Amino acid sequence: MEAQPKVFISQSSKSEGGKLPRNVKVMGLVSLFNDISSEMIYPIVPIFLTTVLQAPASVVGLIEGVAEATASLLKMISGWLSDRLRKRKIFVAIGYSLSAASKFLMGLAASWPFVLFARFIDRFGKGTRTAARDALIVDSVDPANHGRAFGLHRAMDSAGAVIGPILALLLIYLYQNNFRLIFFLAGIPSAIGVILLLLFVKEKIRPLSEVKTNKPLTANYKFNWKELNPAFKKFLIVSVVFAVGNSSDAFLILRAQDLGLAATLTVAAYVLFNLTYSFFSYPAGIIVDKIGAKKILILGYWLFALVYLALGLIQNDFWIWFIFPVYGIYMALTDGVSKAYIARLVPKEKSGTAFGAYLMLTGLCMFVASLAAGLLWKYVDPSATFYFGAITATLAVIWFMFSSKKSSVA
Secondary structure, three states, rough: OOOOOOOOOOHHHOOOOOOOOOOHHHHHHHHHHHHHHHHHHOOOOHHHHHHHOOOOOOHHHHHHHHHHHHHHHHHHHHHHHHHHHHHHOOOOOOOHHHHHHHHHHHHHOOOOOHHHHHHHHHHHHHHHHHHHHHHHHHHHHHHHHHHHHHHHHHHHHHHHHHHHHHHHHHHHHHHHOOOOHHHHHHHHHHHHHHHHHHHHHOOOOOOOOHHHOOOOOOOOOOOOOHHHOOHHHHHHHHHHHHHOOOOOOOOHHHHHOOOOOHHHHHHHHHHHHHHHHHHHHHHHHHHHHHHHHHHHHHHHHHHHHHHHHHHHHHHHHHHHHHHHHHHHHHHHHHHHHHHHHHOOOHHHHHHHHHHHHHHHHHHHHHHHHHHHHHHEEEEEEEHHHHHHHHHHHHHHHHHHHHHHHHHOOO
């Protein structure tokens, strides 16, 4: 019989209830402002590329793929460094600062290669901050509240994704599709988030000497893959298979346009997706703390497969108004939940590297997925992009259900 994997729970978890510390709340606000900034431009970038700069859909896939691959590689490196140095905040601050700068660069773009450069800077920042940020949240909260902590963070983050596109719609109307001006204005809330981070987020991290040894930290910090929880390794495999078909959300926006939605209505549909995502994220986190993350993840993966299948089948833009909210529920059931699941499988002192490994592998696969999606869109049919994603998601969730059947990890 397979040995049951360890779940890392502190003895104090029962006494903490549902309280969340200031670090978690402030990091939620930082993500709120940063996502307002990012989502002001995210739904209009593919429109800007294809209409203003006359780039083909395959270039959209290339740009998003390169951007995500950049972020993915850095997530592993920065996560490992944050574990080794026992420092989180410096990586988070640098990352958010670079993302703020990228918004201003986007406004200067006169060709799609410069958009690629701006997106590279943005994703470089994301890669620098993400694993360290998630580890900082883990360091700041009791294990009994991992679901709530990541649920709140994703709720705040996706709330920014509601406000951002609404602001974009307003600015599109006021400034008559002046996308460049919107890019410049988008840098303001991102800068506010950086200021909040620098002023109010504090390091709450145990020295490695308190965790493993009585000796001070040296350069001998090691992350031994052989010692990893088998359940974590299995989850990495599942996540990789799933990510191979999980292309950039830019293709959802292009699909809505392809079916006939105007630019403003496409952005409105994207707002609806994020509103649903935000609304369900925190309740999903509460449920995770009560019944475990595995069941919620399985449900979320099945929803993704159904959404992508539907996006391939539909021939009328009417269905976008139903599919996008369901996609938001999928995100609420998987994004923060997957991190809460990982946090229960690895010790705190190695959480930065674990998150980095997960984010790197899935991000690299999303690069392949985005590139493949662009090629399928151009050379086969737009529907093929989504059929491929539905198939890989189905394979992943079936593997997850059967590979984790003997595991007691929630």
